[in-house]
Amino acid sequence: MKRxxxxxxxxxxxxxxxxxxxxxxxxxxxxxxxxHHAEKRGGHGNIHKMLFNLDLTDEQRDQVKALLKAxxxxxDERPSAEERQxxxxxxxxxxxxxMNADSFDETAAKAIxxxxxxRQTERELQxxxxxxxxMQILTQEQRDELAAxxxxxxxxxxxxx
Numbered sequence: 001m002k003r004x005x006x007x008x009x010x011x012x013x014x015x016x017x018x019x020x021x022x023x024x025x026x027x028x029x030x031x032x033x034x035x036h037h038a039e040k041r042g043g044h045g046n047i048h049k050m051l052f053n054l055d056l057t058d059e060q061r062d063q064v065k066a067l068l069k070a071x072x073x074x075x076d077e078r079p080s081a082e083e084r085q086x087x088x089x090x091x092x093x094x095x096x097x098x099m100n101a102d103s104f105d106e107t108a109a110k111a112i113x114x115x116x117x118x119r120q121t122e123r124e125l126q127x128x129x130x131x132x133x134x135m136q137i138l139t140q141e142q143r144d145e146l147a148a149x150x151x152x153x154x155x156x157x158x159x160x161x
Contacts, residue, residue: 047131047134050146050149050150050153051064051134051138051146052064053149054138054142054145054146055142056138056142060137060138063137064134064137067130067133067134067137068130068134071126071130091112094108094112095112098112
């Protein structure tokens with residue numbers, strides 16, 4: 001095999017591996033999923049843990065639990081593992097088709113980017129709505145305490161870097 005062919009093949013394998021890893025990364029499922037990426041998937045990170053560490057009344061606890069449960073997509077509405085895998089494969093194939101084309105199709109690239117941005121926008125909007133509704137359950141004292149705990153957490157994270 002010619003050296004240029006080997007180099008091209010090696011580059012293609014690296015690009016394919018990188019896009020496969022990047023596409024799959026962050027789409028984990030399960031009861032806990034990948035906690036590190038909870039917010040990217042529209043999860044609520046550790047805010048629910050912080051909420052339950054506050055001095056909530058029984059009524060508030062019930063409201064928080066109900067709200068978090070309602071915010072989750074019901075299992076019967078979630079796509080199956082096979083459907084998610086097929087979707088990932090279709091995205092990967094579209095990306096590979098774009099990368100392997102004779103000329104760059106900017107319109108197709110923008111469509112892929114727009115779809116990704118739309119999904120991200122929808123997840124973030126849902127997360128913000130749920131967070132707002134959670135905050136409405138709390139008293140002003142509890143909100144202040146939660147804000148202080150979140151600030152402490154951010155400072156600890158910053159000190160680790």
